[in-house]
Amino acid sequence: MTQERALLHVRDFEEEARRRLSQPVWDYLAGGSGDESAVHANQAVLDRLGLRPRVLTGTAGPDLGTTLLGRPLRVPLGVAPMAHHRLFHPEGEVATAQGAGSAGALFIASIFANRTLQEMAGAASGPLWLQLYWLRRRDQLEKLVASAEEAGFGALVLTVDAPVVARRPRDLRNGFSVPADVRAVNLDSSVMATTHRAVTGTSALAAHSAEQFDTSVGWADLAWLRGRTKLPLLLKGVLTTQDARLAVEHGMDGVVVSNHGGRQLPGAVTAVAALPEIAAAVRGRCAVLVDGAFRHGSDVLKALALGADTVLIGRPALWGLTCGGSTGVAAVLGLLRDELAEAMLLCGLPGLDLVDRTLLHPHDRPPDGRPA
Numbered sequence: 001m002t003q004e005r006a007l008l009h010v011r012d013f014e015e016e017a018r019r020r021l022s023q024p025v026w027d028y029l030a031g032g033s034g035d036e037s038a039v040h041a042n043q044a045v046l047d048r049l050g051l052r053p054r055v056l057t058g059t060a061g062p063d064l065g066t067t068l069l070g071r072p073l074r075v076p077l078g079v080a081p082m083a084h085h086r087l088f089h090p091e092g093e094v095a096t097a098q099g100a101g102s103a104g105a106l107f108i109a110s111i112f113a114n115r116t117l118q119e120m121a122g123a124a125s126g127p128l129w130l131q132l133y134w135l136r137r138r139d140q141l142e143k144l145v146a147s148a149e150e151a152g153f154g155a156l157v158l159t160v161d162a163p164v165v166a167r168r169p170r171d172l173r174n175g176f177s178v179p180a181d182v183r184a185v186n187l188d189s190s191v192m193a194t195t196h197r198a199v200t201g202t203s204a205l206a207a208h209s210a211e212q213f214d215t216s217v218g219w220a221d222l223a224w225l226r227g228r229t230k231l232p233l234l235l236k237g238v239l240t241t242q243d244a245r246l247a248v249e250h251g252m253d254g255v256v257v258s259n260h261g262g263r264q265l266p267g268a269v270t271a272v273a274a275l276p277e278i279a280a281a282v283r284g285r286c287a288v289l290v291d292g293a294f295r296h297g298s299d300v301l302k303a304l305a306l307g308a309d310t311v312l313i314g315r316p317a318l319w320g321l322t323c324g325g326s327t328g329v330a331a332v333l334g335l336l337r338d339e340l341a342e343a344m345l346l347c348g349l350p351g352l353d354l355v356d357r358t359l360l361h362p363h364d365r366p367p368d369g370r371p372a
């Protein structure tokens with residue numbers, strides 16, 4: 001990583017990445033849907049929560065080790081699925097997999113990854129999962145699921161908050177499309193052609209989703225997916241207790257509580273506001289992951305206190321990737337890990353098993369997803 005000043009906070013990576021990326025790519029990464037109020041609400045709701053430290057507990061260096069779906073995880077952190085990592089670094093998802101692994105974190109690759117499943121599996125030293133969108137071309141899904149299982153992926157995450165890519169004004173203004181040399185190599189090129197077609201005033205990603213995503217899928221269709229793999233299945237983009245319970249009833253192994261980083265439903269409730277009731281509704285019956293605006297280790301601790309098993313990091317992982325490939329990803333995740341350890345120590349907590357809601361003052365708990 002070459003830069004003029006030390007990168008000491010995740011936000012330093014953001015600033016540096018912004019300098020390095022073209023305006024349309026930066027806008028695609030940073031932007032959200034509608035007026036982007038959900039992007040800001042994600043941050044604001046975390047900022048409003050105050051941690052309540054206990055003192056004189058005699059705690060030494062805390063243990064960040066945990067288990068997720070029965071597998072050990074060195075830190076309760078993962079990289080959220082994000083499309084097209086070669087927009088940010090020539091090595092793409094191979095660098096992200098390496099960086100996540102060296103920080104001890106989970107990596108969830110997107111269905112729109114630019115490196116093959118085998119390449120990612122070869123580079124990952126930690127847990128590696130694959131995210132899916134439900135494409136109209138079920139043959140493609142079927143092939144992917146079989147290949148992921150064969151390549152050694154540990155779980156599949158079906159994203160359910162995007163029957164279509166929402167209107168994202170920055171992308172529309174930029175007429176955003178994916179450059180021809182950035183290819184989603186795990187799918188037939190015929191399925192992806194529209195993502196490369198630039199049309200002024202439209203988003204090629206939105207046009208592509210309207211063409212290729214199957215909006216007719218319902219709960220009953222999950223049996224089709226369940227019948228095709230022995231891998232654990234999770235749903236990403238769950239924001240209500242009703243849907244979390246339905247996920248469990250339909251045999252899902254976990255949910256990712258998420259509003260997609262404020263990129264889908266404008267005005268959506270924040271994941272942090274929805275998390276406590278969802279965690280309570282499914283407690284012990286399936287894994288609970290969360291994402292959206294985690295930018296400091298103390299943010300991560302707040303989500304763990306509200307019932308999350310693991311916290312996923314979105315944009316900051318791509319800031320790290322942009323700044324320094326695998327080293328940059330490892331640096332961002334390493335910072336969050338070290339900040340989490342420090343926050344736990346400062347709260348008098350020796351391990352994650354002692355993290356619970358008493359860490360947060362009742363008045364500080366989010367009544368809904370909106371900042372006051």
Ligand SMILES: Cc1cc2nc3c(=O)[nH]c(=O)nc-3n(C[C@H](O)[C@H](O)[C@H](O)COP(=O)(O)O)c2cc1C
Pocket residue numbers: 028029030042080081082083110111112131159236258259260261262263291292293294312313314315316
């Ligand atoms: C550039 C970018 C691409 C994304 N691509 C996907 C994707 O392919 N599949 C998916 O389920 N979510 C995708 N997401 C959403 C993330 O998985 C995650 O929900 C969100 O970024 C978390 O919020 P954060 O960026 O504030 O940490 C994407 C997000 C970004 C920023």
Ligand SMILES: CC(C)CC(=O)C(=O)O
Pocket residue numbers: 082083112162165205209260263
């Ligand atoms: C290609 C897109 C569908 C990826 C995505 O989910 C996003 O940009 O938020």
